[in-house]
Each structure stands twice: as C-alpha cells, then as structure tokens.
Amino acid sequence: MTATDQHANTIETLSEWKSSPGLFVGLDIGGTKTAVLVSDRSMNVLGWGTAATVTSSPQALVEGIYRAVEDVLAARGLATDDLLAVGAGVPGMVDPQTGIVQLAVNLNLHTFPLGSALSERFDVPVVLENDVRAASLGAYRWLKNISPQRFMAYLSIGTGISAGLVADGRLYRGAHGMAGEIGHVIFDPDGDRCACGLSGCLETISAGPSIARQWAHNGGTAEEVFAAAKQGDLAAQLVIQQAAQGVARAVQLLVMAYDVDRVVLGGGVMNAGDVFLEPIYAALAEMRAQSPLAERMLAADKVVAAPKEADVARWGAVMLAFLAFDNPGAFSLAGTRSQIGLKKNA
C-alpha cells in the first residue's frame, strides 16, 4: 500500500485548501436521473438540480452530465471554470483508481473509462465510486453531525439492496469494490429466484420491486403496498413485515460481521417512513428479546434512518470530489494532475 493509497478514501484529513474559494460538484448518476450538488470548500451548498440521464451512448452520457452541471452553475451565475473537482456515484462496478466503469447496465456502460472522459470534459479531477458506497460516505458525514461514530455501515434499500462500510472516514471497498453487496446474500434458500441467478437473496425479500411483486395486486409499486398497509390491508402488512424481517437480518449481519457502531438506513424504499421503519425496529426488538448477545450488539439506538433531506447520495459524491482534489495523485486521471497543482496553489 502506498502513501496515496492509504490516504485515498479518508475524509477526516482535509487540508488547508478548505479556506480558499472554489467549487466541488457531487453527482448521483442514476439510470433515469442525474442529481447534481455544488458545494464550496466549506461544504456550503451553492446549487443543486436534477436532469435526465442520457444513456444512448457513453459520449452522450458524458455530454449530458456536463450540461446538467453547467445548468446548475449558470443558475447561480457560476461557471465550470470555477470547478476544482467532481465526484460521482455510479450504479455499477467501478474502479475509482482508474475511473473505469466495468459494468453499469442502467447507464449502458461496459468497460468504459467514464472517469477520464468526465475529467477531460470538465478539465478537473473526477473520482467515481459505486453509488451506494459513495452514499455511505454521505451517510458518514450526516452521522458525524448528529452522533459521530468511528465504524458505520450504510444499508440502502431501493430497487436493489446494498451496503457500504466506513471506518474512521475511510471507505472499505474490499478487493473488487464489492464489499457490502449483501443484497445477494441468500436469506431463504427456498425463496424466489433472484436476477443474479441464486434463489432467496435478500433482494427477493426486501427490495422495492420484490415488495411490489409479493403483494397480491399485480403491477403495483412498493409505494402502493405501503399505502395499502397504512389503510389496514392485511396482505400488504404481511409483505411489509417479511421485508422488514429481511432488513433486520441484514442489520444483524452487518453488525455481527463488522461490529459497526451504527447502521444507517437509506434508499428509496426507506422513504416510506414509519410504516416500514416500525416493523424493522420490532424485528430487531424480537431478536434482542431472544438473545443476550443480540441485546448487547443490536441496542435500540444501533439503527438510524437517514432523512431524505440528508441527501446522502449527493453529499457522498461531494466527499469524493474533496478526496479527488486533496489526493489527485491517488487517482489515475491523465492530464489533470498538473492543472490541479496549479489551481491548488493559485
């Protein structure tokens, strides 16, 4: 491990450049929408917006992202010339060091150097990360403001399920950036077939599309299931209870495997609020009642839900932009290192 590697994923040690002007952009690049957040060095929000993601070709994707950022900046009288670095969360397999997206089906990308393509277009360092791993940095930042913890897991429940682990401000990625892909851990060997080919993965129990599918009414959405549960629909309540059990087990898995101080819940399905959160807490309470070990490890304050306003996906991407600027040498983005050196000393 080199010095830059050691430094690469730490957000604790941002240096003196915090005090001078300059813009950082965080991008949450989804299959349908790209969300943009512009921050100054002191993490003050200067602008935000969303635009449709253009997936017709990699080039169109890059250009669409550039325009989306340009629009957000222009609305505040700012320009891309003021940018210092860009961070982006991408739904797929990503190598932050090379900026190559191995596979992002929703973005129509296969082994594409999105990092360097964006870096060339914006003329600043760009760091990419898997979207949930990026969001876990955003969750860490949010948690730091309310209840600082050294070890944290972020569990995202949306169209898919995935987690990210942050220790002392550093993202734990594993050997291939796949650490935290617990949506494909088998929770019920006799369960439904998962898109990955296995049966009974956590995603088949607790992800949004699975919640919708398990409800008797075909063609509905997870939101409709939650709405029906609130109205007293017993079938909907049962589906949600099972999904909540799955989330509680995932929490237990994260706590027992990594001994984290907190598990932060996020993702689109968590926007359902108490109708989902309460059965999750009830399932955890049931575990505590059965086991002194669970009582110790799964204390009531172990699990917190990040509010939508925490905007962990975009803030996580801004954190990546800070890292890109603070450690440009840690990321293989040709043509930008010398420029950033100049800007840094300007």
Ligand SMILES: [Zn+2]
């Ligand atoms: Zn699976």
